[in-house]
Amino acid sequence: METIFIGVLLFVAACAQGAIGFGLGMLAAPIIALMRPDLLPGLIxxxxxxxxxxxxxxxxxxxxxxxxxxSLLGRVPGSVLGTWAVVAMPVAGLKIILAAAVILGTLVSLVGWSPGHGRKNSFIAGASGGFLGTTTAIGGPPLALIMRSMSPERVRGTLSVCFVIGSAISIALLTGAGALESMHLRAALLYAPAVIAGFFLSSVVNRHLNRRLIFLGSVTISLIGSVMVITQAAGIF
Known part of the structure; x- marks a missing residue:
C-alpha cells in the first residue's frame, strides 16, 4: 500500500512539475520524509x-x-557542504532543513521581487541551491528567485540544464560519501514509470486545467507536509 501511495504521489508531483514548474521535490519530498525518510534525498x-x-x-x-x-560554479562548494551535512547530521536535522526548503520555495513562488540574474547572484543562488539540492533534493527556489524576470520557457529551459548537471554533481558526491546506495537506485527505477506518466500528462493539464488552481493546491499540500515534517522531527507526534 505504501509503495502504491508513493507512486501516485510522485505521479501527481511530476504532473505538477511539468505544468507549473515545481512539484517533484517540493510536493513529494515532505510526504515521503514522513513515510520513508531513508529514501531521501537519493530517490528524488x-x-x-x-x-x-x-x-x-x-x-x-x-x-x-x-x-x-x-550557478554551476557555485553549485560545487554548496554541494560539498550539503554532502557533509547529509553524512554528519541526524535525520531530524535533515527533515527540518527539508521543511525549511519547501517553505522557502513557497515564499519564492508567491513574491514578485527578484534580485536579478547577474554573475554574483547566479553564483550565490547556485551555491545555496547546491546545498539545499544535495541535502533535500529541493535546490530550485534560489535559482527560481533570480530568474523571475525571464519568460516561462527560458526559466524551464535554464533550470532544467542547471538541474541535470547539478543533480549529477550531488549524486556523484553522495555516492562517494556512501550516502546514496543501490536501494535508492532500485526505488528510482520502481517509481520512474509514474514520473514519466506524470510528465506526459502535464502537457494535457497545461491545455485543459487551470494552472492557478494546480499551483494553489500544490502550495497548500507542500506547506501542510512541511509543518508535519517539522512537528515529527521535533517529536510532537
Whole structure:
C-alpha cells in the first residue's frame, strides 16, 4: 500500500512539475520524509535528474547559458557542504532543513521581487541551491528567485540544464560519501514509470486545467507536509 501511495504521489508531483514548474521535490519530498525518510534525498535526486533531462530536451532552445555557468560554479562548494551535512547530521536535522526548503520555495513562488540574474547572484543562488539540492533534493527556489524576470520557457529551459548537471554533481558526491546506495537506485527505477506518466500528462493539464488552481493546491499540500515534517522531527507526534 505504501509503495502504491508513493507512486501516485510522485505521479501527481511530476504532473505538477511539468505544468507549473515545481512539484517533484517540493510536493513529494515532505510526504515521503514522513513515510520513508531513508529514501531521501537519493530517490528524488535520481528522479529529478531524468525529469530534467526530458524538460531540457523539450525546452533546449531557451537557455540562459551565463546563468547556468555561474550557478554551476557555485553549485560545487554548496554541494560539498550539503554532502557533509547529509553524512554528519541526524535525520531530524535533515527533515527540518527539508521543511525549511519547501517553505522557502513557497515564499519564492508567491513574491514578485527578484534580485536579478547577474554573475554574483547566479553564483550565490547556485551555491545555496547546491546545498539545499544535495541535502533535500529541493535546490530550485534560489535559482527560481533570480530568474523571475525571464519568460516561462527560458526559466524551464535554464533550470532544467542547471538541474541535470547539478543533480549529477550531488549524486556523484553522495555516492562517494556512501550516502546514496543501490536501494535508492532500485526505488528510482520502481517509481520512474509514474514520473514519466506524470510528465506526459502535464502537457494535457497545461491545455485543459487551470494552472492557478494546480499551483494553489500544490502550495497548500507542500506547506501542510512541511509543518508535519517539522512537528515529527521535533517529536510532537
Amino acid at each position: 535526486l535520481l528522479l529529478a535528474f531524468g525529469f530534467s533531462l526530458a524538460t531540457w530536451a523539450r525546452d533546449r532552445g531557451a537557455v540562459e547559458w551565463p546563468v547556468v555557468g555561474w
